[in-house]
Amino acid sequence: MAPEYAIDGNFSVKSDIFSFGILLLEILSGKKNKVNHWENESPYLIGYAWDLWTEERPLEMVDDILKESCNNLSEVLRCIQISLLCLEQHPYDRPDMSSVIMMFGSEIALPKPKQPALFVGEYSYDDFDNELSITALEAR
Template identity: 50%
Template sequence: MANTERIVGTYGYMAPEYALDGLLSIKSDVFSFGVVLLEMISGKKNTGFFQSKQGSSLLGYAWRLWTENKLLDLMDASLSESCDPNQFFRCAQVSLLCIQDEAGDRPTMSQVLIMLESDTASLPTPKQPTFFMTRDKGLPVSGSSSSKPEGILPTDSSYQQGR
C-alpha cells in the first residue's frame, strides 16, 4: 500500500481508495481490471455510459442486473450466439468481485485468473460497489437524481451528506 500526493488517471477505472484517498495497492489494479472486463463482456464503456432505466453507470447497471438475477442481459449482442451463458455469467460475477468497494474484499489477480479458468470453482458473492457516474461536476447526488453520468462519486450516504 502506498499513499500518493497527486491522484492521476481516468476516474471510471480508479479504485475507490485511490480516487478518494490516494491510496494505491495491488488491489487497485484489480478494480481497474474488473471495470475493463465488464466493458468487454457488455460492449459498453464505463465512462460516458448512461441509460436512465439501466442504471447511472455501467457498474451500477451490472449490479442492478446481478440483484435482479438478470446478469445475462448485460451480454453484448455480438456474443449472444457464440458465448456459453455459464462462462459469461462467471466473467460477469468475477468482474463484480473485482469492483467491490473495499480493497480487502477484492480477489488478487492470481485468484481472478483461477476463477476465470475454472468452470467448477465456486465464487464468492460480490458486495455492492460504491461508485457510480454523474454529471453533477463533483457534487454528491441523492438517489432521486436524474443526472446523466460523467465523473465518479461514491454513493455512500456519508458522502451524500457532505461529510
C-alpha cells in the same frame, strides 16, 4: 479509477484489480463505463451491471455479438460475477490477480459479490469526508 485512489490517493495492486473489473465489464457489455447507453438505467456501467445482478438478470448486459458467438452462457455469467468481485467496496475484499486467474480456470464455487464500491455515480466509501470551500474573486 479505484475509489480509494480517487478519494485518498492510496494505490495498490487492489486498485489494479478494480480497474480490471471495469475492463471486464466493458468487454462483456461492449460499452464504456461512463456513457449512458441504457435509458432509464444507471448512467454508469457498474451500477447497471449491479442492478441487473441483484435482479437476477445479469446476462441482459452482455453484448449481443458475444451472446451469439458464445456456446456456454454460464461462462459469461461467471465472468460477470468475477468482474463484480473485483469491484468490491473495500480493497481487502477484492481478490488478487492469481485468485482471479484461478476463478477463470476452474469451476470452483465463487463467493457472492457485495455491492460495488462505486455505482450510480456516487462513492459509497465509509470514511469519505468531503470538505468544500469557495473563494469568490472580484476585480479591483
